[in-house]
Amino acid sequence: MKEKLESLKQEALEQIDQAQTADDLQSVRVSYLGKKGPITEVLRGMGKLPAEERPVVGELANKVRQVIAEAIDEKKAIIEEKAINEQLEKESIDVTLPARPVHVGGPHLLTRMISEIEDLFIGMGFEVREGPEVETDYYNFEALNLPKDHPARDMQDSFYITEELLMRTHTSPVQARTMNAYKGNKPVKMICPGKVYRRDTDDATHSHQFMQVEGLYVDKNVRMSDLKGVLNQFAKQFFGEEREIRLRPSFFPFTEPSVEMDISCKVCQGEGCSVCKKTGWIEILGGGMVHPRVLEMAGYDPEIYSGFAFGMGPERIAMLKYGIDDIRHFYTNDRRFLKQYHQA
Ligand code: 2NL
Numbered sequence: 001m002k003e004k005l006e007s008l009k010q011e012a013l014e015q016i017d018q019a020q021t022a023d024d025l026q027s028v029r030v031s032y033l034g035k036k037g038p039i040t041e042v043l044r045g046m047g048k049l050p051a052e053e054r055p056v057v058g059e060l061a062n063k064v065r066q067v068i069a070e071a072i073d074e075k076k077a078i079i080e081e082k083a084i085n086e087q088l089e090k091e092s093i094d095v096t097l098p099a100r101p102v103h104v105g106g107p108h109l110l111t112r113m114i115s116e117i118e119d120l121f122i123g124m125g126f127e128v129r130e131g132p133e134v135e136t137d138y139y140n141f142e143a144l145n146l147p148k149d150h151p152a153r154d155m156q157d158s159f160y161i162t163e164e165l166l167m168r169t170h171t172s173p174v175q176a177r178t179m180n181a182y183k184g185n186k187p188v189k190m191i192c193p194g195k196v197y198r199r200d201t202d203d204a205t206h207s208h209q210f211m212q213v214e215g216l217y218v219d220k221n222v223r224m225s226d227l228k229g230v231l232n233q234f235a236k237q238f239f240g241e242e243r244e245i246r247l248r249p250s251f252f253p254f255t256e257p258s259v260e261m262d263i264s265c266k267v268c269q270g271e272g273c274s275v276c277k278k279t280g281w282i283e284i285l286g287g288g289m290v291h292p293r294v295l296e297m298a299g300y301d302p303e304i305y306s307g308f309a310f311g312m313g314p315e316r317i318a319m320l321k322y323g324i325d326d327i328r329h330f331y332t333n334d335r336r337f338l339k340q341y342h343q344a
Contacts, residue, residue, distance in 0.1 A: 001042065001049070001057050008038050009064045016071045022079055029072050039065050109322075109341040110211055110330055113314040114193045117213050120237050121191045124230060126215060129190050131174030133197070137164050139173035143180075144254040145293045152253070159197050159208075167197035170311060172254065175216040176298055184299030187219035188307070193314075204326045211314040218290060218300060218307030224257070227287055227308035235263050235284065239321070244270075246281060255288025255309055282320060285312035 012032045019025045031037055042061050046054050107115070118128050141153050152169075159167040174192040182188060193213040200206040217226065228247060235245045244264040252258045261284050265276035272278040287310025292302035300307075315327050322341070329337045 001053070002060060005039070005042060005057075005060050005064050008032065009067060012068045013071055016068070016075050019075055019079070022076065025072055025076055025079065029069075032068055033065060039068075106342040108330075108338065109318055110314050112341070112343070113318045113321075114211065114213060116238065117234075117312075117314065117317075118191065118193065120234050121215060124233060126189050126191045126217075129174055129178055129192050130194055131171070131177055131192065133168055133195055134161060134165055135168040135173045137166060139176050140166060140168050140170075143176040143294065143297050144172050145291050145297075146253050150253065157199050159199055168194075169198055170196050171212045171214045172309075172311070175214060175309070176294070178216075179218065179295075179298035179300060182299075184301065184305075187217075189217045189219070191215040202328060204328070207315070207327045207331065209331070210327070212311055213314060214309065214311040215287075216290070216307060216309045218295065218305055220305060222289075222306045222308055224259075224289060224308070227259075227289070227310065230308075231261050231285070231287065231310065235261070238317075239263055240266065242266075250286055250288070252286060252288060254291050254294050256291045258286065258288035260286050261310075284317065284320075285310055287311065 012028060015028045016025065019028060032039060034040070039061055043058065046058060049057060122128065137153075141150070142148075146152055158169050161167070171192040171194045174194070175188070175190065178190060179188055191213055192215075193211065195209055196212045197209050200208050202208060215230075217230070228245075231247075232245050235243055243266065246262050247259040248262065250258045250260040262281035263284050264270050265273060265280050265282055267273050267275045268280065270280035272280050276282050287308060290307040290309050295302045295305055295307065315330055318324060318330075319327065
């Protein structure tokens with residue numbers, strides 16, 4: 001009987017050793033330790049043994065049972081650990097791998113141009129103001145010395161909504177409104193960026209909707225030299241220290257005298273090339289001294305106050321800065337175009 005138990009033990013331990021899975025172990029457990037297993041059978045048959053052998057065999061059988069049970073538990077722990085390790089191996093992530101790039105958008109080139117322009121003028125003490133895109137005829141035209149019979153007020157040139165309302169054709173009405181609000185007794189130093197509308201057929205250089213940044217400085221003793229100083233500072237900061245500016249006489253209904261500002265051509269350093277049409281100079285913006293009628297209508301006494309104003313087109317400036325050949329690129333949103341000007 002002892003030998004039988006001993007060999008059962010060896011047999012079971014061998015099978016446990018060979019077991020690969022939890023299922024294998026479970027069947028070893030059932031076949032050796034189960035109710036119908038050989039050890040249970042030995043214990044059941046104890047009655048037939050001589051009385052003095054019973055405790056010895058009983059103890060041995062229990063011991064064998066215990067050894068097998070322990071071996072199964074041990075092996076089970078090993079199998080479980082192996083399974084966990086395999087899973088960890090399979091599911092491991094390499095945290096040192098470079099991350100997949102996340103494609104984020106960025107401000108539109110025009111938005112960036114306008115922010116840069118704003119920053120430069122803020123640096124010179126100007127405040128930034130915005131106003132409505134749907135304007136009254138009064139603020140868009142009348143208050144800017146464009147009376148009812150002025151050719152610029154032709155129905156063909158603007159988007160009229162009613163007789164009295166239209167899409168603004170420039171951002172000047174924001175400045176006229178500001179002067180009105182200050183009631184003629186406070187200096188004004190502002191720029192106003194925004195969308196404007198003209199009834200044009202779109203082509204490489206025309207768009208029915210585009211951007212404008214206008215500036216206005218009204219105070220006592222504001223002179224043409226102040227305009228020139230401010231514009232010179234802007235041009236050098238925006239286009240580069242090495243750029244020169246020049247003012248040429250021009251005409252606008254809302255300024256007198258009026259000027260246009262050129263910057264020296266960067267491509268040919270003033271020698272003359274195709275970019276500057278052989279002149280050495282590139283036109284950037286228009287401006288002048290605020291017309292006394294405009295000051296007067298806004299409630300400023302032109303005998304006491306004077307001012308300068310200017311206006312520029314961010315599209316034109318971006319086209320010159322980056323060599324963009326078609327204004328429609330700004331509004332057709334081809335990502336191949338937009339992406340080139342993305343900045344983090
Ligand atoms: C241009 C020229 C200009 C102004 C805008 C202005 C505004 C007020 C009074 C007087 Cl409230 N003038 N604005 C003056 C001269 C020129 O714009 O070529 N813009 C793209």
